[in-house]
Amino acid sequence: MARNEKDANVIAQNKRARHDYFVEETFEAGIVLKGTEIKSIRAGRMNLKDSFARVANGEAYLHNAHISEYEQGNRYNHDPVRARKLLLHKKEINQLIGQTQQKGYSLVPLKVYLKNGFAKVLIGLAKGKKNYDKRETLKRNDAKREVDRALKERMNG
Numbered sequence: 001m002a003r004n005e006k007d008a009n010v011i012a013q014n015k016r017a018r019h020d021y022f023v024e025e026t027f028e029a030g031i032v033l034k035g036t037e038i039k040s041i042r043a044g045r046m047n048l049k050d051s052f053a054r055v056a057n058g059e060a061y062l063h064n065a066h067i068s069e070y071e072q073g074n075r076y077n078h079d080p081v082r083a084r085k086l087l088l089h090k091k092e093i094n095q096l097i098g099q100t101q102q103k104g105y106s107l108v109p110l111k112v113y114l115k116n117g118f119a120k121v122l123i124g125l126a127k128g129k130k131n132y133d134k135r136e137t138l139k140r141n142d143a144k145r146e147v148d149r150a151l152k153e154r155m156n157g
Helices: 015-020 035-042 090-100 131-156
Strands: 010-013 021-031 052-056 059-063 084-087 105-115 118-128
Touching (some): 015 021, 021 105, 035 105, 059 090
Antiparallel strands (some): 052 105
16 A cells, blocks of 8 residues: 555654544644754654644644653753644634634644654644544444455455
8 A cells, every 4th residue: 555655754643533523624733843852753752642732822832742852852851741832824823713712623633744854733623522423433434444344355355
């Protein structure tokens, strides 16, 4: 199976995001990082579990994203879970402000990847799923997997 060029540079993915939320729209944002943070990200030492984005004072921030301390960073190391500013256009931020004020919408980071040497975050405007929605999604995925398996066996058999 051919891999997408973006998939080759993916550093961290939030796999629970698509399970827990309906992602309606995505935005690509840059991140303001310190020197030791980008070195840790390039080494693949980042985790998006339990992270979220929030718009405050006309700026977007990424919260609870864990970037491990850089091993050779000594006293110049960073705080692993500090809030990091996201770089978005003013028009996109205004759109996010309007949409996140609606009931049930939130900003969820989906993945972090390197693009032209810069770290980028794909954030999604998402609405939370109820338990019955999650079960329905699991049923649909299982059915699709069964169909794919049957087709594969038929083609090879």
